[in-house]
Amino acid sequence: MMYMLALCCILVFDSAIEAADLTQCAALNQTYQNQYAVCQNETSGLDYRTGRQWCAFKSCGDTITAAANRKAAGCTLEVACLPLNYCTNSCQTQLQIFQGHYGQCDIANTTLQVQNCLECELLFSQYDEFQTTCQVQASFPKAYVIDFQNKLGTQLDYCVRQFPNVKFQFPSSQGALVSTNNNTALYIGIGVGSLILCIIGLLVFRRYRFLTKNPHVGGSGSRYHHYPSQELNDGQGGAKKRDMQSQNNDIRFDTDMAKFRVPQRNILNVSMLVKGGYGVVFRATYNGKDVAMKQLLPSKAKDPSATAEFMREIRLCARLNHPNIVGFVGIAWSTIVDLAVLSEFMPNGDLNDLIKSERNKPEHERIFNWKFQTRAIPTTKTIAAGDVAKALLYLHSFQPPIIHRDLKSKNVLMSDKWEAKLSDFGISRVTNVDETMTSNIGTMAWIAPEVLTGGKYSEKADIYSFGVFLSELDMLETPYSNMNTGDSEEGFSNARIALLVSQGQLQPSFTNTIPSKILTLAKQCLSFRDEERPTADIVASTLGEIFHEL
Numbered sequence: 001m002m003y004m005l006a007l008c009c010i011l012v013f014d015s016a017i018e019a020a021d022l023t024q025c026a027a028l029n030q031t032y033q034n035q036y037a038v039c040q041n042e043t044s045g046l047d048y049r050t051g052r053q054w055c056a057f058k059s060c061g062d063t064i065t066a067a068a069n070r071k072a073a074g075c076t077l078e079v080a081c082l083p084l085n086y087c088t089n090s091c092q093t094q095l096q097i098f099q100g101h102y103g104q105c106d107i108a109n110t111t112l113q114v115q116n117c118l119e120c121e122l123l124f125s126q127y128d129e130f131q132t133t134c135q136v137q138a139s140f141p142k143a144y145v146i147d148f149q150n151k152l153g154t155q156l157d158y159c160v161r162q163f164p165n166v167k168f169q170f171p172s173s174q175g176a177l178v179s180t181n182n183n184t185a186l187y188i189g190i191g192v193g194s195l196i197l198c199i200i201g202l203l204v205f206r207r208y209r210f211l212t213k214n215p216h217v218g219g220s221g222s223r224y225h226h227y228p229s230q231e232l233n234d235g236q237g238g239a240k241k242r243d244m245q246s247q248n249n250d251i252r253f254d255t256d257m258a259k260f261r262v263p264q265r266n267i268l269n270v271s272m273l274v275k276g277g278y279g280v281v282f283r284a285t286y287n288g289k290d291v292a293m294k295q296l297l298p299s300k301a302k303d304p305s306a307t308a309e310f311m312r313e314i315r316l317c318a319r320l321n322h323p324n325i326v327g328f329v330g331i332a333w334s335t336i337v338d339l340a341v342l343s344e345f346m347p348n349g350d351l352n353d354l355i356k357s358e359r360n361k362p363e364h365e366r367i368f369n370w371k372f373q374t375r376a377i378p379t380t381k382t383i384a385a386g387d388v389a390k391a392l393l394y395l396h397s398f399q400p401p402i403i404h405r406d407l408k409s410k411n412v413l414m415s416d417k418w419e420a421k422l423s424d425f426g427i428s429r430v431t432n433v434d435e436t437m438t439s440n441i442g443t444m445a446w447i448a449p450e451v452l453t454g455g456k457y458s459e460k461a462d463i464y465s466f467g468v469f470l471s472e473l474d475m476l477e478t479p480y481s482n483m484n485t486g487d488s489e490e491g492f493s494n495a496r497i498a499l500l501v502s503q504g505q506l507q508p509s510f511t512n513t514i515p516s517k518i519l520t521l522a523k524q525c526l527s528f529r530d531e532e533r534p535t536a537d538i539v540a541s542t543l544g545e546i547f548h549e550l
Contacts, residue, residue: 025075032066036082039063048082050258051095055087077137084135091134098123098130099253109158110304114166117159120152124170251311252333260318262286262330262342267293278306283345290345291329301337314341316402316425324391326413326423346421348414351384352472355409359476366476370515371550379418381473382518382547387420388412389540392466395422396459396536403457407465408446409472444494445479445508450530452502460530466539467525470518471508479508504528517546 039060048054055061068084071077085091104119127144130136138144149156159168251257270284270293278300282293300306317328327344348354354377358368367374370381388407395402404411404422411424448464451457468479480497500506507526510519521542527533534542 021073024073025070028066028070028073028075032063032070032081035059035063035066048086049095049099049253050261051092051255053255053258055092061087071135079137081137083137086134088134091130094126094130094133096255097126101126103250103253105152105155107304108155114159114163117155117163117166117168120156120159121168121170124148251314251331252336252339257315257318257331260328260330262332264332264334264338267291267332267342279310284342286329286342290347291342292345293332293340293342295338295340298337301339307336307339310339310341313425317341317343320394320402320425322391322394324387324419324421325394326421343423344415344421346413346423347416348418350410350423351412351414351420352409354414355472355476370474370518377418379414379420380550382515382543382550384412384420385470385473385518386540386543386547388422388469389466389536389543391422392459392462393536393540396462401459403459404462404465405457406443406446407462407469408443409469412469444498447498447501448530449502449504449528452498458530459536460533463525463533463536463539464527464530467522467533468508470522470525471510474510474514474518474522475508480506482509515546515550517542517549521546 039057039062042059043054043057048060055064064082064084064087067077067082070081071084083091086095101119101123104116105123108116108120124145127148131138131141131144156168156170159166266286268285270282273281273283273292275281275297277297279294279296282295284291284293295301296306296310314331318331320328326346329342329344331339331341333339354368358366368377368379368381373380373383392404392407395404404425406424407422411422412420413423415421446465446468448461451461471479483497497506510522514522521534521539524532524534525539
């Protein structure tokens with residue numbers, strides 16, 4: 001039996017080798033390698049998994065053509081060769097489907113939902129079509145099964161254990177089909193596997209002998225990995241675990257986000273501005289302009305929930321385009337750990353810094369007020385409030401509305417022209433939860449009563465926060481800070497303040513000098529019942545009228 005298999009191997013292999021002219025193949029392979037190098041240079045490191053974005057470059061399309069020419073000439077293609085039909089619409093459609101299944105399957109052991117396990121099942125059933133449509137190279141037709149077992153073994157085992165009543169049609173990490181007890185198929189598989197192994201062995205030997213004689217053939221520049229979850233090399237050359245990179249809806253593999261990718265080598269003059277418990281913000285230059293660059297701390301980049309939330313924030317920022325919202329510039333990365341979002345740099349800091357600066361001055365020296373602009377601060381509290389109201393109107397005009405959830409002076413940045421722009425659209429409201437519960441006041445002071453009592457966030461919660469923001473502008477201090485006496489008997493802790501606000505017994509204070517119409521608007525925004533608060537449209541238009549009257 002083994003003799004027949006060996007003989008079969010030799011006959012099959014020799015007939016394939018003789019079909020191709022080695023000299024011609026060497027030349028075609030060199031053309032392919034050179035063309036791929038041009039593609040990589042022109043795309044500035046753009047990942048091929050961006051699909052249509054990558055294929056839009058002529059040099060990359062020519063690379064696929066060069067690969068197909070090798071196949072047409074009967075040359076042996078390495079497994080790492082780019083898929084021959086990669087840039088066709090049918091392949092790109094299959095690629096998108098495959099990446100969706102893989103992304104959902106990859107988090108099956110963290111979501112605790114059977115739907116993700118069913119996505120694993122679809123992954124296996126769909127890959128044959130993906131491989132055939134795109135003409136993905138493989139050592140043998142079902143090689144991907146072994147690869148999936150290695151990469152997704154934990155998830156597959158979890159699904160089998162967690163949902164024993166569901167008969168999944170995918171292999172477990174041990175390589176046995178969960179749904180079959182067909183021993184005949186197993187024996188046939190062993191025979192076919194032996195034949196395949198024999199062929200692979202001879203191919204490797206002949207290929208090795210060929211490359212030894214022709215060292216210029218087949219370089220490492222054409223490495224191709226068609227799986228959306230690849231291991232990451234750390235600084236020591238080791239491999240990070242797969243789950244550090246794999247995220248649901250990973251923006252690095254999203255064709256819609258690919259157009260926003262910025263080459264890291266074009267980001268210059270990087271210097272740290274501020275570092276927090278979860279992230280760090282740098283100042284840098286890109287295309288000759290100052291930008292702010294935000295990243296997760298390396299330790300937090302290992303947290304799937306923090307990374308997923310950061311990616312959601314980036315997606316949201318990429319959608320927004322308004323004069324009073326900090327501008328989105330792009331994204332950059334080489335690995336998940338250094339994923340960064342670039343945004344418009346705001347040289348005049350945040351509004352909270354301005355408020356603190358004014359508070360520390362004698363009252364007669366303060367120049368940031370409701371009515372008059374100065375050379376030093378060419379804006380007013382009314383203008384700043386109006387800018388923020390316009391940003392809220394824009395956010396709330398989406399269907400469904402986008403709710404900021406963390407409106408306060410700290411998240412309002414000032415441009416070089418002293419325009420107020422809303423910032424921080426995601427990560428702070430998730431990762432700073434514990435911090436706000438233990439700090440003196442924190443974000444708690446801006447939260448609407450219905451939210452404090454477990455109610456659902458709506459756009460009217462943003463309006464309440466805007467009313468608190470008006471108190472900040474007027475009082476030049478954090479709301480309720482005058483109540484934080486440190487006397488435990490008085491009980492003016494964060495929890496105490498939250499309780500009083502949730503019961504409608506406490507609201508932020510205002511000075512006696514605030515314009516009456518702004519005070520009336522602020523009180524409306526701070527209404528205990530959310531349905532009694534004005535819309536962002538009304539707030540913005542009212543402030544516009546007040547500005548012209550002052």
